[in-house]
Amino acid sequence: MCGILGFFLLNNFKPTKFPLLDRKKFIHLGLYIDIIRGEDGTGVGISNTNFNKFMVEKRDLPSFIFLETKSFDNIDRNLLDSPFAIAHNRAATRGKKAYENTHPFIHGNILLAHNGTLSSYITTGKNFDTDSETICYGISKQGISYLKGITGPTSLVWADKSDKSINFCRNEGRPMHIAYGEGFLVYASDEDILDFLIRKCDIELDNSHKYNFFSTKENYLIKFYHEEEKIKPKVSKLKIKESSFYQSKNKYSYYYNEKDNNAKKRLEKAGLKYDQYVKFHINGFDGNQCCVFGNNKDYPGIIFKHTFVTHENYKKFNKEYRRSKDKNVEYIGKLTYSVVKNGVLYAILTNISKVNEANKNNGKDNLPAILTTNRTEDREVPGPNGTPMPYKKFLALTRGRCGLCDNFIMYSDVADCEWTRDGQAIVCPECLEELDKEEIREFL
Numbered sequence: 001m002c003g004i005l006g007f008f009l010l011n012n013f014k015p016t017k018f019p020l021l022d023r024k025k026f027i028h029l030g031l032y033i034d035i036i037r038g039e040d041g042t043g044v045g046i047s048n049t050n051f052n053k054f055m056v057e058k059r060d061l062p063s064f065i066f067l068e069t070k071s072f073d074n075i076d077r078n079l080l081d082s083p084f085a086i087a088h089n090r091a092a093t094r095g096k097k098a099y100e101n102t103h104p105f106i107h108g109n110i111l112l113a114h115n116g117t118l119s120s121y122i123t124t125g126k127n128f129d130t131d132s133e134t135i136c137y138g139i140s141k142q143g144i145s146y147l148k149g150i151t152g153p154t155s156l157v158w159a160d161k162s163d164k165s166i167n168f169c170r171n172e173g174r175p176m177h178i179a180y181g182e183g184f185l186v187y188a189s190d191e192d193i194l195d196f197l198i199r200k201c202d203i204e205l206d207n208s209h210k211y212n213f214f215s216t217k218e219n220y221l222i223k224f225y226h227e228e229e230k231i232k233p234k235v236s237k238l239k240i241k242e243s244s245f246y247q248s249k250n251k252y253s254y255y256y257n258e259k260d261n262n263a264k265k266r267l268e269k270a271g272l273k274y275d276q277y278v279k280f281h282i283n284g285f286d287g288n289q290c291c292v293f294g295n296n297k298d299y300p301g302i303i304f305k306h307t308f309v310t311h312e313n314y315k316k317f318n319k320e321y322r323r324s325k326d327k328n329v330e331y332i333g334k335l336t337y338s339v340v341k342n343g344v345l346y347a348i349l350t351n352i353s354k355v356n357e358a359n360k361n362n363g364k365d366n367l368p369a370i371l372t373t374n375r376t377e378d379r380e381v382p383g384p385n386g387t388p389m390p391y392k393k394f395l396a397l398t399r400g401r402c403g404l405c406d407n408f409i410m411y412s413d414v415a416d417c418e419w420t421r422d423g424q425a426i427v428c429p430e431c432l433e434e435l436d437k438e439e440i441r442e443f444l
Helices: 020-037 069-080 131-149 191-200 259-271 312-322 392-398 411-416 429-434
Strands: 003-009 039-046 052-059 084-090 105-107 110-116 152-158 165-170 177-181 183-187 213-215 220-225 234-237 246-249 251-258 278-287 291-295 302-308 330-341 342-354 381-382 389-390
Touching: 003 020, 003 110, 003 152, 003 191, 020 039, 020 069, 020 084, 020 191, 020 220, 039 110, 052 069, 084 110, 084 152, 105 131, 110 131, 110 246, 110 429, 131 152, 131 165, 183 191, 183 381, 191 213, 259 330, 259 342, 278 312, 278 342, 381 392, 381 411, 389 392
Parallel strands: 302 342
Antiparallel strands: 003 084, 003 183, 039 052, 039 084, 105 110, 110 152, 152 165, 165 220, 177 183, 177 213, 220 234, 246 251, 251 302, 278 291, 278 330, 291 302, 330 342, 381 389
16 A cells, blocks of 8 residues: 655646645645555655656655655755646555665656556566556556556556646556645545645635545546646546455455355365354465465465555564564464465455454354454454443544554454553553553553
8 A cells, every 4th residue: 555645737827826835735744644655665756847857756765754855855946846746655565665666657758656556467578676667667658558458456646748747547446536726636545634635735625616626536547737727637438457356345355356166166175165264373474465374284285365455554463473472373364265376275364363362262163252243343342441342332432543652453453452541542552562561551
């Protein structure tokens, strides 16, 4: 998961409608708070007044450090002349954390930023470390027809020197939101972040448009021309194939959504079936795809796999596992699908959680009671003083966030948290571990 944000100005734009200081604030503050969508690299792309010379400054640093560098100072000095800005916070999925893999990218007439991870794409005679730069190069050589050959969750923003335009395209796998001002537009991947920036920068939206704040429609190319007199998008159909991964309803994982009768038969032959819970031990991580792999000695030849939606949750889980003294920790997950890849049978798990020894024998088939229902909101979690509480009530009371660091607490981590003395807030495992108990004793 990455984050994209920026602005675009028409040629007849009146600076009083969106002053330079507000544009600088929009980019500076936007990058700072958009770190929640990625901290492995930060970059900004702009152009000169004539829209015929691009400039990109980027570093493989989190935004709060990048904003203090000379690289960002260079952007800050030249922002006055630029009719657009494309800013990006990277969460590394494909390609290592490095300067050359940080967005935006420039190839030919195209300056592009990408949010997503492709499961397949076509190379065009030149190899790159990231799928994102491959897209940029492909569009520069083949135009938008290149996008018909890619597959996977995608949201793209790119500037094109050839027609002085900014372009938006996405499928259902990744978001993008746009808001219209008078003679300009602002945009961001995250709706809440865009709304916050609009209010914080005192941006006045153009009420002459029926919809002046909206989510872009999936599988359409939306193009805005710099030399238009009014904000008027040119919209055309452009289908970007969804990945073979399908986002589950609980929004915690992806699983394969393909018909594979051979895999199902092999699974049934091993004595497994869909929707049952399986215990497993973790024996590997794949940082590029945010995957965790595991095995169960009772099911030889089957690899159990879980894929996180967010890189943040993957890193949190990885860190928790690595720092565990007992590498033989047992986990449990719901068997959702199976697939055969290169002769190997993968059993795709969702709702993974550490097996809580204290909760054994409370649920079906010796599984924790917390895992025996399908809908997350219908389950119970430990409340104040250990009293069971519906998960829906827990979210209403705490917003699902730690009372100290305000980080989101995953459903599977609630049992490891501690409630405050008044029962109105909860403290996450990371804060409990990293903060001295004396410092927080007054709250607990």
